[in-house]
Amino acid sequence: MTTYTTRFGSLQRYEKGGVEVINDDAKNYTFSNMFEVASMAKPYEKVAVGKNMEYVLEVLRAEGTSGWRAAAHDEFALVMDGEVEIRLRKLADPAVVPAGTRGSVSLNGTPDGQPMGRVRARRGHMTLLPVGAAYQFHADRPGVILLQTVAGADTQFRWAEICQTM
Amino acid sequence: MATQTTGVRSTGPNEHGYRRFQLGEFTFSRDEYFVHVAWPTGSHIMSADAFLRALQRDVAWGFFYGIVNFDGVIGTVNHYGTVDLFAGRYNDAYRKAELDHVENFPSPLILESFQAILDDWTNAGFDPFASPHETGGAFGPKAGENRRATTRRRVTARRMVGVPGDEPLRSDESGFPINxxxxxxxxxxxxxxxxxxxxxxxxxxxxxxxxxxxxVxxxxxxxxxxxxxxxxxxxxxxxxxxxxxxxxxxxxxxxxxxxxxxxxxxxxxxxxxxxxxxxxxxxxxxxxxxxxxxxxxxxxxxxxxxxxxxxxxxxxxxxxxxxxxxx
Structure with missing residues (x-):
């Protein structure tokens, strides 16, 4: 009986594919690799690797403890490498993120509100970052988070640096 | 131009046991190996296996986003309320020869017709959603049905899988063993x-x-x-x-x-x-x-x-x- 090995990527070990252009421009495909992006990023920088109108996929290098953030909409954190603790706190004053704000905003210090709980997430684990709650990430060792969200003031766009251009 | 508004139009079983279907001016029939599609300016043949796999996705996805080409000739375009059924519309040679053909249908009508074809032409043991290695064949004379496979419900979480009240997780007990x-x-x-x-x-x-x-x-x-x-x-x-x-x-x-x-x-x-x-x-x-x-x-x-x-x-x-x- 055949034994199959499922291949995942990591910061330590990834192999990038690519676009083989026949009659096109490679830039149309905005091709990047999230582990390569995270390997070049500072901890918790929000680097866009996908954009579809106002929506983005952000890659975060999880390392150490992040600041607290919150959004006016749900977001979703998928751990792609490493182990990340996600701490949630109910916002005592949800207006710290005005309704209609796109993407998450950075909060000063620890926001007022009750602790909701925490999630210890490893590769493949997806966590809901619910509207009305603030969140903080912590990772003892470098990891990678893929965030489903809306482009916000802190989203970093570095297409020319991260994407295949030829 | 909408040419038909209600009902599935079909004949009784042919010599292979399969019904023939009509949708506007398109006709669909199958034999033991192949599906035959005809329209006023042409006709086309596809493997029954490939046709049913494509048809299964088109039905399950509600015609998805944009164009679902069954192959280089046949397919559908979703206009989100109506659907184009086309032959050769996105094929340069057919277009230049002016042999392409397009008809537009209300989404419920084409969905009902496609579901009827899928239901009649899928034999017991063939699962159009499965990989070729994990299912029986699509070929041969009509032999039963596989409604359990062809009417699977597509997962559509409202917020996130696993959130209370939303789509449930999968387990051995719920009928989802590890592949x-x-x-x-x-x-x-x-x-x-x-x-x-x-x-x-x-x-x-x-x-x-x-x-x-x-x-799947x-x-x-x-x-x-x-x-x-x-x-x-x-x-x-x-x-x-x-x-x-x-x-x-x-x-x-x-x-x-x-x-x-x-x-x-x-x-x-x-x-x-x-x-x-x-x-x-x-x-x-x-x-x-x-x-x-x-x-x-x-x-x-x-x-x-x-x-x-x-x-x-x-x-x-x-x-x-x-x-x-x-x-």
Whole structure:
């Protein structure tokens, strides 16, 4: 009986594919690799690797403890490498993120509100970052988070640096 | 032009046991090996296996986003309320020879007709959603049905899989064993600690374990929703049974293993690029292409969609570019 090995990527070990252009421009495909992006990023920088109108996929290098953030909409954190603790706190004053704000905003210090709980997430684990709650990430060792969200003031766009251009 | 509004039009069984169907001026019939499609200016033949695999996706996806090419000749265009059924419309040679043909139908009518074809032409033991290695054959005279397979419900989470009241997780007990090619995927769930009063409000799940238990291939299903931003992961093995023509930018994130994509011009079929995606790769499919994927080993692919109903018109009118970003 055949034994199959499922291949995942990591910061330590990834192999990038690519676009083989026949009659096109490679830039149309905005091709990047999230582990390569995270390997070049500072901890918790929000680097866009996908954009579809106002929506983005952000890659975060999880390392150490992040600041607290919150959004006016749900977001979703998928751990792609490493182990990340996600701490949630109910916002005592949800207006710290005005309704209609796109993407998450950075909060000063620890926001007022009750602790909701925490999630210890490893590769493949997806966590809901619910509207009305603030969140903080912590990772003892470098990891990678893929965030489903809306482009916000802190989203970093570095297409020319991260994407295949030829 | 809408040519038909209600009802499935079909004949009794032919010598092979299969009914013949008519939809507008299109006719569909099958024999032991092949499906025959005819329209006023031409006709076409497809393997019954390939036709049923494509038809299954078109039905299950509600005609999906944009164009679902069954092959280089036959397919549908979703106008979100009505659907074009076409022959040769997106084939340069048919267009130049003026042999292409298009009819528009209300979505419920074409869906009902396609469901009837799928139901009648799928034999017991053949699962159009399964990889070729995991199902019996589509061929031969009519032999029973496989409604359990052809009427599967597509997962469409409202917020996130695993959130109380939303789509449930998969398990052996719920009929979703780990797929033979994903037996090495860790099944551990995230450790969740909810403070008193917040039980049920702290939610997380193992997406990779969830995908390892998928019983279908090439079937994007919604697992998380951020406004119009939809995560639609899917497990892929062998060949995508349709050639998907985009009416908006679509993004792929390779979660595991490897997929090769053949990318062509959406309207003519001219080859534009090949894309090879490996774990961690992220790639956009522009809004003016069509693509077909090849997965040598069962792979996890995150399909990321923007479900905004305004996008097709914005792109078709040129107000929004067909490529995702300028840099």
């Amino acid at each position: 033979r090619q994903f037996v090495d995927v860790p099944q551990d769930e995230p450790e969740i600690v909810a403070e008193p009063g917040f039980e049920g409000q702290v939610s997380a799940f193992n997406l990779f374990a969830y995908l390892s238990r998928s019983d 291939t090439w079937n994007p299903s919604i697992v998380s929703v951020c406004q119009d931003s939809l995560y639609c992961p899917t497990t892929e093995e062998y060949i995508l049974p349709v050639i998907h023509g985009n009416d908006r930018v679509e993004w792929f994130v390779q979660l595991s293993d490897e997929i090769h994509w053949a990318v062509e011009d959406r309207d003519t079929g001219a080859v534009r690029a090949r894309v090879v995606m490996k774990p961690g790769d992220v790639c956009a499919m522009p809004a003016d292409i069509r693509h077909q994927g090849y997965a040598p080993k069962r792979a996890m692919l995150l399909v990321w969609e923007n479900a905004s109903p305004d996008l097709p018109q914005l792109i078709a009118s040129g107000k929004v570019p067909t490529n995702p970003v300028e840099f």
